[in-house]
Amino acid sequence: MTPNRHWARIESMISNNTLVMVCVNAASPFLLFNTSLNCTTAFFQGYSLSLSTSSRKAKLIIPYPETDNWYLSLQLVCPQSPEECEKAKVLIETTLYLVPCLDDCGPYGQCILLRRHGYLYAGCSCKAGWRGWSCTDNSTAQSTAQQRMATLLLTLSNLMFLAPITLSVYRCLLVEASIYAYTMFFSTPGEAVLCILNYDTLQYCDFLGSGVSIWVTILCMARLKAALKYVLLLLGTLVFAMSLQLDRRGAWNMMGPCLFAFVIMVTMWVYRCGHRRHCYPTSWQRWVFYLLPGISMAALAITIYTSMMTSDNYYYTHSIWHMLLAGSAAFLLPPRDKHVEPWACSQKFTCHYQICKNHREELYTVT
Missing domain, CATH: 2.10.25 (Laminin)
Structure with missing residues (x-):
């Protein structure tokens, strides 16, 4: 049910001590009036109003009224001289509507x-x-200064995603770069974005992009085959979309798919360790300068998301979550393959025509 608003207005000249008592009840009408303005019945507590010459209008708001028959009870009360009520005539105008x-x-x-x-x-x-x-x-x-500070924090924290976007394009990881760009765009609470989408849709896309960013980063670290990687990426995105629709702030709705991707990554690393007879990744510099800082930032981000983020500190903790998420992605992205040149993807998009020659000799058979 929707909220119910009821208001009444008195239009007559009566003495100052005369009152019009109003009771609004569900299930049964109120019949016994007294000066205490108690509208309680055996079935319902009731809502009371009073009108007089000094207060000619009264408003009653009933949030989410229950489904039942509603009754409006009116009584003219003259506390000092009851004889006045026998002679008085009062016109009551009522208006009832749902919003x-x-x-x-x-x-x-x-x-x-x-x-x-x-x-x-x-x-x-x-x-x-x-x-x-x-x-x-x-x-x-919040004050105007606090709102501006919160907007500034949420906006500037998203610039951290420029680092993983640049690294992804440099290493020819265009799918990862597009997902990071999606997250950065929908995490920005700017006026231009709010004019396109409402806040609820913008927040949903923000949480979806953050979850898929974690998912695609872990899958990229697993070094799967391209076909298997993109199938898992698509399935993971669909699972994230469903889980966030059920509960947007649920910790396990975000962490469940990420833990599954982490198991896939560990399995692939263990397989490579056994296949190559040495630890994977092989370089200790990779562990010390990239993996350990990235894992530490990711663990801190997960701790903030699951146990520290509340509605009161949302703007600050969510900004820190953005920075840690983008920073961990930049550290954890795997290095480019040795046979792939830097910025190789941008070199593939040529802006001119190229005539291809077939240098193979043509063989003809004469019959």
Whole structure:
């Protein structure tokens, strides 16, 4: 159900001590009025209103009213002289309507449809620390300076992805470079991106890109055959998309596929160690200057994501998560193959025509 708003207005001249008492109840009407304004019945607690000459309008907001028959009970009360109620005439105007979100969530919120446990309902998604049914409670709201700092942190932290993007293109890993570029683009909370997509879609793409970036980095380290690598990449992306739809902030929804990719990588490394009769990777410089720093950054990023990230420190911890994720990818990407030249992929895209000659001799048979 959607929130229910009800308001009443009195239009008559009565004495200052005369009150119009209003009770709104579900399941059964309220029949016994008194000066305590208690609208409780045997089935429902009820909502109370009061109108007078000094307060001619009253508003009642019922968030998510239950499905039932609703009753509006009115009573004219004259505490000092009951005789006045017999002579008084009061005109009451009532208006009742349903809205999906109260006041359209105001300037600091967005009205969204939610589906939880088979129920579909509307609600306000507040921003920048604002709370309340219509995002009007500023008790925990962020100041303008804090919002600018949070936006600056989230934007500048994404520039760290330029390092793995550049290394991927340098080593002719175009698929990895495209995924890192996707993550960097959708992790940027700029106005240009928000004009194209809403915040919820932008956040989903951010989490999807981060998960797939980890997945593709580990698969690249495993040095699989191209066909098997791209099949696993596609399957992993589909699994990430499904798991993030179920629970976007679930730790195992992100770490489960990554642990599976890690098992594949360790299996391939152990196989190469047994096949070559020595440790893989073979260079100790690779372990000390690349793998150990990359693994340390990845472990710290996972710790922040699983145990330290909350709604209060989201902007700061998520910015650190971005930097650690991009830094670990830059350290963990495998070196280019010896037979592949640097920037070899860019050299394949020529901008001119090339005439190919067939130097083989043509053999003809005369019959």
